[in-house]
Amino acid sequence: MTEEKKPEEKKKRKTATEAAAKIGPMVKAMIADVLQARKEGKPIAYTFICCCYDEIVRAMDIVPAWTENYAGICGAKRDAQRFLERAESEGFSRSLCTYALCGLGFDAWREQLGEMPPDAPWGGQARPDVMLGSGQILCDPRNKWYQAAQHYIPDVPVYAVGLPWPPYESDYDYREVQDYYVKYIVEELRGLVAFLERHTGRKMDWDRLSELVDLTDRTWNLIWETYELRRAIPSPMGTGDAMNTMVPIVFMMATQQAYDFFKELNEELRHKIANKEGEVPDEKYRLMWGGGLPAWFALNDFNYFNSKGAVFPVETTYRTVEAVYNFDIDLSKISDPLEHIAWRWVKFWTYWYDKARKRPGSHPDVERLIQYIEDYKIDGIVMHEAFSCRTWHVGLIWQLNRLKKIYRDIPSLILESDIVDISSYNEADTRARIDAFIDTLEAVKSKGK
Amino acid sequence: MIHIAGVDIGSAFSKAVIMAENKIIAYQVKPSGGNYRLTAEQVTKGALTKAKLSLKDIDYVVATGYGAANVPFSREAVSDISCLARGVHYLFPTARTAIDIGGQFTRVFKLDKRGRATAFLLSEKCAAGSGRFLQVIAKVLQIDLKDIGELSLKSRNRVDFNTGCAVFAESEAISRIAEGAAKEDILAGLHRALAAKVQAMVERLGIEPDCALVGGGAKDIGLVRSIEESLACRLLTPDEPQIVAALGAALIAGEKAAAIKASR
Ligand code: SF4
Numbered sequence: 191m192t193e194e195k196k197p198e199e200k201k202k203r204k205t206a207t208e209a210a211a212k213i214g215p216m217v218k219a220m221i222a223d224v225l226q227a228r229k230e231g232k233p234i235a236y237t238f239i240c241c242c243y244d245e246i247v248r249a250m251d252i253v254p255a256w257t258e259n260y261a262g263i264c265g266a267k268r269d270a271q272r273f274l275e276r277a278e279s280e281g282f283s284r285s286l287c288t289y290a291l292c293g294l295g296f297d298a299w300r301e302q303l304g305e306m307p308p309d310a311p312w313g314g315q316a317r318p319d320v321m322l323g324s325g326q327i328l329c330d331p332r333n334k335w336y337q338a339a340q341h342y343i344p345d346v347p348v349y350a351v352g353l354p355w356p357p358y359e360s361d362y363d364y365r366e367v368q369d370y371y372v373k374y375i376v377e378e379l380r381g382l383v384a385f386l387e388r389h390t391g392r393k394m395d396w397d398r399l400s401e402l403v404d405l406t407d408r409t410w411n412l413i414w415e416t417y418e419l420r421r422a423i424p425s426p427m428g429t430g431d432a433m434n435t436m437v438p439i440v441f442m443m444a445t446q447q448a449y450d451f452f453k454e455l456n457e458e459l460r461h462k463i464a465n466k467e468g469e470v471p472d473e474k475y476r477l478m479w480g481g482g483l484p485a486w487f488a489l490n491d492f493n494y495f496n497s498k499g500a501v502f503p504v505e506t507t508y509r510t511v512e513a514v515y516n517f518d519i520d521l522s523k524i525s526d527p528l529e530h531i532a533w534r535w536v537k538f539w540t541y542w543y544d545k546a547r548k549r550p551g552s553h554p555d556v557e558r559l560i561q562y563i564e565d566y567k568i569d570g571i572v573m574h575e576a577f578s579c580r581t582w583h584v585g586l587i588w589q590l591n592r593l594k595k596i597y598r599d600i601p602s603l604i605l606e607s608d609i610v611d612i613s614s615y616n617e618a619d620t621r622a623r624i625d626a627f628i629d630t631l632e633a634v635k636s637k638g639k
Numbered sequence: 640m641i642h643i644a645g646v647d648i649g650s651a652f653s654k655a656v657i658m659a660e661n662k663i664i665a666y667q668v669k670p671s672g673g674n675y676r677l678t679a680e681q682v683t684k685g686a687l688t689k690a691k692l693s694l695k696d697i698d699y700v701v702a703t704g705y706g707a708a709n710v711p712f713s714r715e716a717v718s719d720i721s722c723l724a725r726g727v728h729y730l731f732p733t734a735r736t737a738i739d740i741g742g743q744f745t746r747v748f749k750l751d752k753r754g755r756a757t758a759f760l761l762s763e764k765c766a767a768g769s770g771r772f773l774q775v776i777a778k779v780l781q782i783d784l785k786d787i788g789e790l791s792l793k794s795r796n797r798v799d800f801n802t803g804c805a806v807f808a809e810s811e812a813i814s815r816i817a818e819g820a821a822k823e824d825i826l827a828g829l830h831r832a833l834a835a836k837v838q839a840m841v842e843r844l845g846i847e848p849d850c851a852l853v854g855g856g857a858k859d860i861g862l863v864r865s866i867e868e869s870l871a872c873r874l875l876t877p878d879e880p881q882i883v884a885a886l887g888a889a890l891i892a893g894e895k896a897a898a899i900k901a902s903r
Contacts, residue, residue: 587843594845601758618705626720626759633755 203430203489206469207462209455210431216447217263217437220256221312227253228316233390236321236339236346238332239440240510242535243322243351243382245406245527248444249399250383250392252320256441257335260315261292265486265610267311273299274611282338288578288610290331294338301342317343320389322382323350329581349385352378355539358554360547364540375532383528396527402444403527407514407534409449413439414513416456420503421566424468426459429479429502430492431469436508474499475569475631478562481506481586482574485607488615491624495572498628504566506558507582512541551596556589560597570601570631576609601634603627641896642690644697645722645888646683646713648706651742651770652855653678654885655686657697658893665690666882675706683712699896701888705743717891719884720748720756726887727851728754731875735847738837738866738874739883740856742770747840749847754890760840770856776829779812780822787826791861794827830865838869851875853883 205211227234235247237254247254264270270288276295278284284291296315299307306314321336336348356364356371383394420427427435435455438448462468477495479502485491492502514521517537524530542554542561549557562568571593573586590602603623607615640659647654649671656666667685671678679702687693694712702710703722710716727737728750739746748759777784798820800811812825833856841850850872856862857880867874877883 591843599758618708622705622718623761625718626756629718629721630756630758633751633753633757636755637751637757 204493205431205434207427207431207435207455207458209451209458210427210434212451213434213437216451217259217441218312220441221260221263221315224253224255224316225313233319233392234316235386235390236318236336238322238324241322241324241326241332241351242353242531243324243379244443245399245402245531246379246382246386246394247322249395249402250386250390252386252390252392254441255316255318257293257315258289259437259441260296260311261289261610262486264292264296264311265612266489268487268612269309269311270487270610271612273307280341284611286578287329287331287335287581288576288608290335290338291578292610293335294342297339297342318346320386321346321348323348324353325350326353329579347385347389349382351382353535355536358540358543358546360550360552363547364543368536368540371536372529372532375535376526376528379528379531399527403530405446405449406444407521409443409452410511410534411513411515412449412452412456413511414516416452416459417504417509418565419456419459419463422459422463422503423476423567424466424470424473425476425501425503425566426462426467426469427455427503428469428492428496429505429507430489430496432479432502432505432508433484433489433492439508439510469501470496470499472499473501475501475628475635476567477502477570477572478559478566478568479505479507480559480571480573480602481589482583482605483507483576483579483609484574485576485605485615486609487612488607488617488620491605491620494621494624498624500628500631502572504562504568506555506562510538512538517541549596551592553589553592555585556592556596559589559593563597563600568600569635570603570627572603572605572627574605574607576607577614578608578611601627601630641698641893641900642692642696643889643892643896644683644686644700645885645890645892646679646700646702646707646710647704647719647722647882647885647888648675648679648702648709649742649884650705651774652881653682653704653706654882655683656882656885656889657686657690657692658886658889661893663886663889666879666885668881671706675709676711679706679710679712683710699892699899701892701895703884703888714892714895717888720746720759722884722887722891723853724748724750724756724887725754725890726883726885727853729886729890730877730883731849731851733849734851734875735849736841736844737851737853738841739854740770740833740837740852740862741854742774745770745837745840745854745856747837747844749844754887758844760844762836762840770854772833773829773856773859773862775809776812776826779809780816780825782822785858788858788860788862790823791826791830791859792823792864794821794823796821796824797831798824798828800828800832826861827865830859830862831869833862834865834869837866841870846870846872848872849875851877853877853880855881 233252270292273292273295277291323336324332438451442448542557546552546554546557645656653671654668665686700713702713702716703719707716745762748756852874857876
């Protein structure tokens, strides 16, 4: 029976920074906190990353259970297959987002048993009181996953918060419409607060919300400044570690813990830079992780790149913050915290619009790649097409083509597998591609020599 | 005299090339089977016997291909793209783009004037993008793989396939046979489908003449013509297209052996 299959855990990836090595226990504690909250009867919300409700949920003392995170943990522990198979046997297609499939399989199993599935990774994912989806980007799971979960937990209500941003047009300044977008998002967030008050019995503490909004601004600035330190040659930290340090960014925002974590990482990176301590002893190639969620079960591939002298000083994935002082609006002047959140959201997603409009044929996503190539002195781009997440993977090839057309031809590699579904991954094939890519980088670098 | 060897353990076929003084003196090709280590020994031994040499006469061995880790007597493993590029450059110094149609993958790459790959693309992990596609259909049509090319050139009424998937193409081929379609027309249709996949990859990478076609797929004249038609260009094809990666591995082995000799 598939339910008894318990695959071996993959050997832990070696991190370059001490801070990144602390993430594992932090995530474990976070999952334990949710389980403890369940025991204590505190309200729990199923939540998605990048939905800008972090401060709202925390100000109301509701405990977020990050469902993408839990699926990622199952993937990283190479223990997702049994949940995927469960979802499949429930009638869900295997071509859906495997985070969603893993979560649905888990929920179905937990609800059927009335307790956690056997040997659930890190104790399991607790039953929620509310589920907070969102309507944004191409991600249909944000809208549909929790509705589908209601098959198993029909008593748990869903709120899908609308979070649009103005679309990019090369011949149109989005500022003409930005106020409408902000107004709409504020209404959606007010609706969310009312929903949470109604279903959890918690009251919004508006002063606390303002404090957390301010803390979040400061954390965004600190993260941006910390990641900018990775421009150093040799680079002190790579994407492999950033796939750990994304945890405070997307799962712990609006907490002092996230701020303190980045304070510590910032100091560690400064120390490494002062001592010329790079991620690898002999840095030969500087690569950008130019898009795509990682294969959580194969993070060791980053070490494989490292073994070839390749480092990743920058990535677009999970870099979901900018320094708010770089926005063309002074957020500190906005007194309403919900309005503040809405403006931060709109300004983040439109951050590259002006730059793109200045370069004919460009696009904000491509402009971002160009800026990172220049700022971080990048030799090549690696992307990952995770077959089950259309949201982040649609357009990657288009971006590379565009980059070539409007900027320059830069070596690139597209890896293929999935975020969670290990059956899509072939280590020998992946490593052969990496070897070939390193050879092409060398050929391009030594051109003319 | 320095003797060198390149061993390419591919997913379908394994090849060994022995060289001396920048010339091929012997080579061997055999199906890979299930035991890569044994195949590596056998295919190398086969080539050595033809060259009237033994392994101890060889100064440097480079392995490549899917099973490169299973060649215990090699000094190092080099990526297949690098070996292919070196092999193509040796055979066709003017080639700047090359297509390799292998048993598991199709690779398209660009190479510079020194025979180094500067960019590459691999087909998706899907049988429809590689030589495997043709193997599947040859079995269905009960014809020998080596006869596919010539037979397909006789086609007068190409069957166009509705699918790019090898599994569906197999069942589509079966139903077309039942409807009375000629084998050559089915084969021509399959060549067209594979050529379209190759064309998409080449266009993504950007074609730069001259363009070479290597790998087992290049033995199929029908496929060669179909790709030429799609790309609207003549393709350079070697007499023995299957050994190009092994040849490149041997050339790299030669460079290494020469460097060692020079450093002494
Ligand atoms: S963004 Fe992708 S991986 Fe995340 S929930 Fe949406 S579809 Fe799934």
